[in-house]
Amino acid sequence: MQEEEKYQKLKDIVKVYLPEDVSVSEIQPTSNFITELNINSANLVDIILDVEDAFDIHLENDDMNQMQTVQDAIDIIDSKLAV
Numbered sequence: 001m002q003e004e005e006k007y008q009k010l011k012d013i014v015k016v017y018l019p020e021d022v023s024v025s026e027i028q029p030t031s032n033f034i035t036e037l038n039i040n041s042a043n044l045v046d047i048i049l050d051v052e053d054a055f056d057i058h059l060e061n062d063d064m065n066q067m068q069t070v071q072d073a074i075d076i077i078d079s080k081l082a083v
Contacts, residue, residue, distance in 0.1 A: 029070050032069050055081065
């Protein structure tokens with residue numbers, strides 16, 4: 001899977017959980033889920049579960065703690081897919 005495909009798939013997952021005051025266009029690789037995209041911790045857990053399903057991977061607690069930005073998520077997905 002190409003990087004752009006992963007990024008788009010992740011954006012599709014994240015946009016479902018964006019609050020009304022945040023536009024999909026604001027989702028950038030450097031975007032922080034909590035501080036910039038205003039995603040609360042409960043929704044972040046939902047995003048993680050959706051990422052696991054969408055990419056057929058299992059994320060550990062350490063992975064979840066490291067997933068601060070969209071790029072962090074892509075890097076973690078890459079590392080899990082490489083195994």
